[in-house]
Amino acid sequence: MKQPQVRDPLGPLDTITRMFAGLLLTLLVFGVAFTIIGDDVSVMDIGSDEVCVTTNRVSGGEPVGVDKLERQGLGIRKHVSVVSSGTLMCDQEPGTKAHTFSVLTALPTYVVFLGFLLLTRRTIRHARQHGLFSVALAERIERLGWLLLFGLFGAALIEWLAEGQLLSAMLRDSGWSSGSFSVSVPGIIGAYGLVSIGRIMSHAAALQADSDATI
Amino acid sequence: MSDHRIRITLDEMLESRGMTLTELSAAVDISLVNLSILKTGKAKAIRFSTLTRICEVLDCQPGDLLAYDDNR
Incomplete structure (x- = not known):
C-alpha cells in the first residue's frame, strides 16, 4: 500500500526566504563587485562620482517664476498650489568623508532587512528541526520582532545623522543640518506583530507542553 | 525537577x-510509551478516561493508583 506523503508546512516558506535573502545578498555582492570593476556602476552611492542629498531648504530663487513654469509644464488648474517636495543637491567632487556619509544614508536599512531575512530563515529552520510549538521558538520570534523594531529605529537614526552631516558638508554655513528622519511604518507594525505573536506563542507553547504530558 | 508530590x-x-x-x-x-511515562512519574496529568480504563482492567479505585508522597 502506498504511504500518504507527509507535507512539510514550513518547506515553501524556508525556500522563499532563502531565495529572497540570497537575491539581496547577491545584489549587494555583485553591486560592490561591479562598482570596483566598472566605471559607471554604483550601488547605494558606493563608487559614484558624485554624492546627492535631498533637502527641504528653499534656496531663495523666484517662487513666482518657478510656480508659473510648473503650472505651464504640468497643466495645473488655477487655485491649485504647487509645493516643491525637496531640492536635490549633488556634490561633484566629494571626498571620502562625503562618500561614507552618502553610503550611510541608505545602507543601514538594507542591512537591517537583510539581517532580518537571515534571522527569519534561522527561525524557520529551528521550527522545522525542533517542532512548531516550543517556548524556544516563541522566544526566537519575539527576539526577531525586537531586533526589527530597534534595527529600523537605529538605521533611521544613522541615516538621519549621515544625511545631516552630508548636508552640512554641502552648505556654506556648515553648522548642524538636520536630515530627514523616516522610519518604515509597515516595518514597525510588522515588528510589533512579531513581538505580540512571540508572546502569545510562549503562553500557548506552555499549554501545549502540559497537554503533551497528559496521559 | 517535578513540581508535585x-x-x-x-x-x-x-x-x-x-x-x-x-x-x-x-x-x-x-x-x-504512554504507560511507561505514567509509570515512571514523568506524566504531568492523567485524563479521567485513562484512569477509567486502567481501573476497569485492574479492578481498582483511582485512589489505589495515586499516592501522596511526603518524602520527596
Missing part, C-alpha cells in the same frame, strides 16, 4: 495482579 502506584498494582505493562497496554488500548 503525587506518585503513581501502577508498579505495585501490576505486581499484585501479576500483570505486565505490555499486557496492560494491550488491555486498555494505551500505548506502551
